Amino acid sequence: MSVIKRNKENTEAALLAAAVQTFQEVGYAKARVSDIVGRCGLSQGTFYLYFKSKEDILRRVLRDFMEQMNQALDDVDNIFDGQTSREVRASLSAFLEKVLLVHQRNLGPAEILWREGFGHGGVFAELHAEIYAYFLEIVQARMAEAVGKGLIRDENIEDASVFLISLFERSSFYFMIVKGAPDIPRLAASMARFILHGLLPESKAQPGNHQGK
Amino acid sequence: MSVIKRNKENTEAALLAAAVQTFQEVGYAKARVSDIVGRCGLSQGTFYLYFKSKEDILRRVLRDFMEQMNQALDDVDNIFDGQTSREVRASLSAFLEKVLLVHQRNLGPAEILWREGFGHGGVFAELHAEIYAYFLEIVQARMAEAVGKGLIRDENIEDASVFLISLFERSSFYFMIVKGAPDIPRLAASMARFILHGLLPESKAQPGNHQGK
Amino acid sequence: MSVIKRNKENTEAALLAAAVQTFQEVGYAKARVSDIVGRCGLSQGTFYLYFKSKEDILRRVLRDFMEQMNQALDDVDNIFDGQTSREVRASLSAFLEKVLLVHQRNLGPAEILWREGFGHGGVFAELHAEIYAYFLEIVQARMAEAVGKGLIRDENIEDASVFLISLFERSSFYFMIVKGAPDIPRLAASMARFILHGLLPESKAQPGNHQGK
Amino acid sequence: MSVIKRNKENTEAALLAAAVQTFQEVGYAKARVSDIVGRCGLSQGTFYLYFKSKEDILRRVLRDFMEQMNQALDDVDNIFDGQTSREVRASLSAFLEKVLLVHQRNLGPAEILWREGFGHGGVFAELHAEIYAYFLEIVQARMAEAVGKGLIRDENIEDASVFLISLFERSSFYFMIVKGAPDIPRLAASMARFILHGLLPESKAQPGNHQGK
DNA sequence: TATGAATGAGATTTCATTCAT
DNA sequence: AATGAATGAAATCTCATTCAT
Numbered sequence: 001m002s003v004i005k006r007n008k009e010n011t012e013a014a015l016l017a018a019a020v021q022t023f024q025e026v027g028y029a030k031a032r033v034s035d036i037v038g039r040c041g042l043s044q045g046t047f048y049l050y051f052k053s054k055e056d057i058l059r060r061v062l063r064d065f066m067e068q069m070n071q072a073l074d075d076v077d078n079i080f081d082g083q084t085s086r087e088v089r090a091s092l093s094a095f096l097e098k099v100l101l102v103h104q105r106n107l108g109p110a111e112i113l114w115r116e117g118f119g120h121g122g123v124f125a126e127l128h129a130e131i132y133a134y135f136l137e138i139v140q141a142r143m144a145e146a147v148g149k150g151l152i153r154d155e156n157i158e159d160a161s162v163f164l165i166s167l168f169e170r171s172s173f174y175f176m177i178v179k180g181a182p183d184i185p186r187l188a189a190s191m192a193r194f195i196l197h198g199l200l201p202e203s204k205a206q207p208g209n210h211q212g213k
Numbered sequence: 214m215s216v217i218k219r220n221k222e223n224t225e226a227a228l229l230a231a232a233v234q235t236f237q238e239v240g241y242a243k244a245r246v247s248d249i250v251g252r253c254g255l256s257q258g259t260f261y262l263y264f265k266s267k268e269d270i271l272r273r274v275l276r277d278f279m280e281q282m283n284q285a286l287d288d289v290d291n292i293f294d295g296q297t298s299r300e301v302r303a304s305l306s307a308f309l310e311k312v313l314l315v316h317q318r319n320l321g322p323a324e325i326l327w328r329e330g331f332g333h334g335g336v337f338a339e340l341h342a343e344i345y346a347y348f349l350e351i352v353q354a355r356m357a358e359a360v361g362k363g364l365i366r367d368e369n370i371e372d373a374s375v376f377l378i379s380l381f382e383r384s385s386f387y388f389m390i391v392k393g394a395p396d397i398p399r400l401a402a403s404m405a406r407f408i409l410h411g412l413l414p415e416s417k418a419q420p421g422n423h424q425g426k
Numbered sequence: 427m428s429v430i431k432r433n434k435e436n437t438e439a440a441l442l443a444a445a446v447q448t449f450q451e452v453g454y455a456k457a458r459v460s461d462i463v464g465r466c467g468l469s470q471g472t473f474y475l476y477f478k479s480k481e482d483i484l485r486r487v488l489r490d491f492m493e494q495m496n497q498a499l500d501d502v503d504n505i506f507d508g509q510t511s512r513e514v515r516a517s518l519s520a521f522l523e524k525v526l527l528v529h530q531r532n533l534g535p536a537e538i539l540w541r542e543g544f545g546h547g548g549v550f551a552e553l554h555a556e557i558y559a560y561f562l563e564i565v566q567a568r569m570a571e572a573v574g575k576g577l578i579r580d581e582n583i584e585d586a587s588v589f590l591i592s593l594f595e596r597s598s599f600y601f602m603i604v605k606g607a608p609d610i611p612r613l614a615a616s617m618a619r620f621i622l623h624g625l626l627p628e629s630k631a632q633p634g635n636h637q638g639k
Numbered sequence: 640m641s642v643i644k645r646n647k648e649n650t651e652a653a654l655l656a657a658a659v660q661t662f663q664e665v666g667y668a669k670a671r672v673s674d675i676v677g678r679c680g681l682s683q684g685t686f687y688l689y690f691k692s693k694e695d696i697l698r699r700v701l702r703d704f705m706e707q708m709n710q711a712l713d714d715v716d717n718i719f720d721g722q723t724s725r726e727v728r729a730s731l732s733a734f735l736e737k738v739l740l741v742h743q744r745n746l747g748p749a750e751i752l753w754r755e756g757f758g759h760g761g762v763f764a765e766l767h768a769e770i771y772a773y774f775l776e777i778v779q780a781r782m783a784e785a786v787g788k789g790l791i792r793d794e795n796i797e798d799a800s801v802f803l804i805s806l807f808e809r810s811s812f813y814f815m816i817v818k819g820a821p822d823i824p825r826l827a828a829s830m831a832r833f834i835l836h837g838l839l840p841e842s843k844a845q846p847g848n849h850q851g852k
Numbered sequence: 853t854a855t856g857a858a859t860g861a862g863a864t865t866t867c868a869t870t871c872a873t
Numbered sequence: 874a875a876t877g878a879a880t881g882a883a884a885t886c887t888c889a890t891t892c893a894t
Contacts, residue, residue, distance in 0.1 A: 011874080027333030029242050033868060043876045045871080054868065085413055115332055143412075152412040159403045160412060162384045170379030190372045198411035199356075199365040199373060200298055224857080245884065256859050261886065437878080455668050459864065469880050474865065511839055569838075578838040585829045586838060592809030597801045616798045624837035625782075625791040625799060626724055647853085672889060682855045684892080693889065 012050050014040045019057045020108035028058060028116055028124070055123050058112075065109035066131055068102045073138045080146035088151055089192050096168065097188035103172055104184060114173045135165055152196075164195055225263050227253045232270045233321035241271060241329055241337070268336055271325075278322035279344055281315045286351045293359035301364055302405050309381065310401035316385055317397060327386045348378055365409075377408055438476050440466045445483045446534035454484060454542055454550070481549055484538075491535035492557055494528045499564045506572035514577055515618050522594065523614035529598055530610060540599045561591055578622075590621055651689050653679040658696045659747035667697060667755055667763070694762050697751075704748035705770055707741045712777045719785035727790055728831050735807065736827035742811055743823060753812045774804055791835075803834055 018039035022031045033054055037047050051057040075098075081091040103110045113131070116124045139161040146152045168191065175182040231252035235244045246267055250260050264270040288311075294304040316323045330341040352374040359365045381404065388395040444465035448457045459480055463473050477483040501524075507517040529536045539557070542550045565587040572578045594617065601608040657678035661670045672693055676686050690696040714737075720730040742749045752770070755763045778800040785791045807830065814821040 008874085030333065032866090044869085045876055045878095046874075048869070049874065080412075088413070150414070153410070153414045155406070155412070156403060159400075160407060162387050163380050163404065163407045164412075166383030166387065167376050167380040170383045171375045174375050174379065187372075190369060191376065193368070194373060194376045194411065196411040196413045197366070198407065198409040199293075199368070199377075200301070200409045201363065201366045221857080246886085247884080257885085258859055258861095258887080259857075261888095262857075267885075434878080458862090470865085471867080471880055471882095472878075474867095475878075480864075506838075514839070576840070579836070579840045581832070581838070582829060585826075586833060588810045588813050589806050589830065589833045590838075592813065593802050593806040596805030596809045600801050600805065613798075616795060617802065619794070620799060620802045620837065622837040622839045623792070624833065624835040625719075625794070625803075626727070626835045627789070627792045650853085671887090683890085684855055684857095685853075687890070688853065 011040070011042070011046070015042070015047065015050055015057065016061060019061050020112070023058070023061065023112045024108050028054075028112065058123055059127070062109050062113055062127055065102070065106035065113065066127065068106060069099070069131055070134065072098050072102050073134060076138060076142070079139065079142040080151050082151070085196070088146075089196050092195060093188045093192035096191050097185055099168070100172055100176075100184050100188055103176055107176065111173075111177050114169060114177070117169075132165070132169075136161055139164055167191070167195065224253070224255070224259070228255070228260065228263055228270065229274060232274055233325070236271065236274065236325045237321055241267075241325065271336055272340075275322050275326055275340055278315070278319040278326065279340065281319060282312070282344055283347065285311050285315050286347060289351060289355070292352065292355040293364050295364070298409065301359075302409050305408060306401045306405035309404050310398055312381070313385055313389075313397050313401055316389055320389065324386075324390045327382060327390075330382075345378070345382075349374055352377055380404070380408065437466070437468070437472070441468070441473065441476055441483065442487060445487055446538070449484070449487065449538045450534055454480075454538065484549055485553075488535050488539055488553055491528070491532040491539065492553065494532065495525070495557055496560065498524050498528050499560060502564060502568070505565065505568040506577050508577070511622070514572075515615075515622050518622060519611075519614045519618035522617050523611055525594070526598055526602075526610050526614055529602060533602065537599075537603045540595060540603075558591070562587055565590055593617070593621065650679070650681070650685070654681070654686065654689055654696065655700060658700050659751070662697070662700065662751045663747050667693075667751065697762055698766070701748050701752055701766055704741070704745035704752065705766065707745060708738070708770055709773065711737050711741050712773060715777060715781065718778065718781040719790050721790070724835070727785075728835050731834060732824075732827045732831035735830050736824055738807070739811055739815075739823050739827055742815055746815065750812075750816045753808060753816070771804070771808075775800055778803055806830070806834065 015036060018036045019031075021039065022035045025031075026035075031054075033044055033047055036057070037044055047057075051060065076095055078091045079095045080088050082088045113124070113128060117128045117132075140157055143152065143157050143161055143164075147154050147157065171191070172187075175187055228249060231249045232244075234252065235248045238244075239248070244267070246260050247257055249270070250257055260270075264273065289308055291304045292308045293301050295301040326337070326341060326344070329337045330345075332338070353370055356365065356370050356374055356377075360367055360370065384404070385400075388400055441462060444462045445457075447465065448461045451457075452461070457480070459473050460470060462483070463470055473483075477486065502521055504517045505521045506514050508514040539550070539554060542554075566583055569578065569583050569587055569590075573580050573583065597617070598613075601613055654675060657675045658670075660678065661674045664670075665674070670693075672683055672686055675696070676683055686696075690699065715734055717730050718734045719727050721727040752763070752767060755767075779796055782791065782796050782800055782803075786793050786796065810830070811826075814826055
């Protein structure tokens with residue numbers, strides 16, 4: 001008799017955890033239902049008591065992460081906020097940090113979604129497009145406001161928001177998953193600085209740079 | 214006598230083209246050899262006269278693109294070059310334009326590689342990692358030089374190069390494949406500006422920005 | 427509720443039996459997995475629940491027979507034993523009978539192994555070589571002892587043991603499989619006589635044979 | 640322009656030789672037509688100018704050998720002939736030597752036929768059965784005569800002839816193909832002795848053996 | 853006489869899913 | 874709630890054979 005009594009939530013949670021691990025390790029396409037149940041010591045039949053299909057468990061796996069992301073994005077009203085460039089940077093950094101934390105708390109699902117992100121598999125195309133579009137929308141809206149207030153440069157907003165999200169998505173994937181265990185505040189700050197100031201030296205250089213324009 | 218004479222190059226080219234289309238449309242995993250030959254009006258057996266396996270044709274499809282990318286990266290000695298910020302921007306923009314053009318000329322293969330890029334499939338893991346690593350290496354090296362010359366900000370070079378490449382890879386994917394048919398020089402210029410100056414207003418803003426530091 | 431309850435051993439045994447029959451009838455190479463499952467009224471997929479591959483089921487089919495052969499050969503310490511020629515013959519005959527019985531009890535596997543025996547197929551080459559070598563080793567060792575004791579003629583032992591085994595293997599194949607259902611003791615006796623005395627008339631000559639020694 | 644001019648016989652002979660080698664190396668079933676033509680530098684199409692099918696070339700490969708065997712068997716009227724046991728042995732030895740020489744002169748085809756001998760492949764079943772039956776018939780007939788004349792023991796002739804041929808077939812396979820390059824006269828003598836005298840010591844006994852005649 | 857491009861019928865193997873117990 | 878045996882639809886790859894040139 002096992003110490004952990006089997007009950008509904010128990011089993012479901014175990015299956016979800018096993019699915020995350022399996023999808024991380026071999027990817028959704030190659031993951032077999034038998035792998036997932038194998039990890040829990042359950043039989044294949046049991047799987048279908050809890051989930052309609054392999055796709056179903058994937059949606060459940062990603063659902064939480066996506067909800068947290070949506071939440072985090074909803075909360076935001078201050079991506080580019082402040083009076084000085086320093087304040088703007090602090091605000092952007094805070095935003096990035098929040099989103100990065102959501103990733104870190106959902107490392108498995110995040111990896112799964114970003115890895116297979118732009119891929120073709122029916123589910124991913126759909127889910128990734130959904131979250132990506134929402135992210136883009138939020139960023140564009142905030143950026144437009146900030147441009148209106150003169151906080152950030154008057155530039156092609158579509159370009160800029162795509163650049164920002166691309167930079168965020170791919171590089172957070174790189175630092176969190178490929179490299180592993182990043183220092184989130186530092187990473188957020190570094191990213192914010194790059195996004196706001198770019199690569200050019202800030203101090204003396206800037207003044208002269210753009211006058212000719 | 215048929216209009217298109219059948220011969221070896223002919224058929225091989227037809228198969229390669231069909232493979233690109235098929236991989237673009239449904240992804241490598243779901244693409245069936247029968248889809249590929251179906252497009253050419255050939256039989257399954259014929260496929261194996263030209264390619265050892267489905268993986269083989271994929272490698273052939275990507276090979277050209279990867280060679281052109283390597284070439285473009287090799288040629289580069291001036292990513293961040295110039296006396297003034299304007300010149301540096303022109304040099305970066307030229308580099309980005311060159312690489313974007315390689316993508317545009319190989320839109321199919323590029324889509325295939327970036328789509329499945331960070332995925333799990335054996336071939337892609339390998340090929341994508343290869344090109345990604347090379348790209349990273351080049352950018353890091355040039356960045357280090359440029360920092361040495363005081364051309365760009367003295368910042369964490371690993372961060373910055375990952376940001377740069379992430380931004381480039383994901384957003385060029387977005388503009389070229391999701392949106393389609395971009396104006397390359399404009400895109401390159403926009404990207405270069407973002408990379409160098411970030412989002413903050415350049416003119417009056419910058420001087421005051423960092424004084425407090 | 428069906429009369430024959432389906433369970434693991436049941437199905438496995440059915441598949442093994444069907445495989446033996448199929449291999450006997452059409453040979454290993456031409457036997458299709460679909461033939462085997464067809465005989466049991468099972469589906470193709472089921473086959474792979476029980477066996478890793480077609481080769482796997484073949485090994486399982488032959489394993490028992492080979493183990494019994496090894497056992498029979500291990501037990502033997504008296505192939506050529508006795509004081510008089512009659513006793514030697516009795517001992518040889520008993521040995522042959524024992525080995526023939528192993529064949530008779532495993533007629534299917536034996537047929538499969540001997541039929542494809544010296545062939546090229548990977549598995550057979552391996553398994554047949556193994557059992558053949560062991561058979562040869564045993565016979566040579568016992569023959570050497572018997573020559574030492576003067577029980578049998580001082581002859582080239584390699585020749586003689588190859589002759590003996592060849593005679594046994596091919597002719598038991600002939601009598602058991604081509605002709606079918608032989609009288610084993612009679613066959614063993616006949617074979618022993620041939621092996622010991624050859625074809626020449628023995629009549630008066632033999633009595634003196636072994637006395638001196 | 641090659642030194643060896645291509646002509647009909649030439650090409651056919653080349654294909655036959657290549658087929659023998661290929662069949663020897665990988666067996667008939669696994670041998671591919673492309674292997675055979677590959678060895679000759681010919682194309683697959685050419686193969687079918689000379690042979691109706693893969694089976695056809697196999698028959699042609701074996702035909703010569705089988706004719707020589709038939710010839711050798713036809714010639715024989717003296718397998719067990721002579722007044723003394725020594726003479727009988729000489730006659731048997733001569734016969735065996737003759738047949739062994741046919742094998743040696745047709746080592747490739749012989750290997751192919753004996754290897755796949757009792758196998759299931761349509762052709763072999765047929766061809767091997769044919770030659771085997773003829774061999775058996777000849778031996779039985781001569782044996783019956785010899786028994787009639789009191790030259791050899793009055794024994795079950797079917798048994799004895801099967802023993803003899805089995806011994807011959809398998810052990811010549813062993814010595815010629817597995818071991819390679821045997822001393823034919825020695826082997827024939829050794830085999831004849833085993834067949835006539837068996838394993839028991841002959842020493843003093845034999846002289847008296849046939850006097851009673 | 854020779855080529856070589858093309859064929860297409862199969863064969864093995866995988867795995868998500870079902871369902872009676 | 875759980876099992877586990879069974880399914881069957883694919884998908885990749887092989888190779889003897891054909892045939893227009």
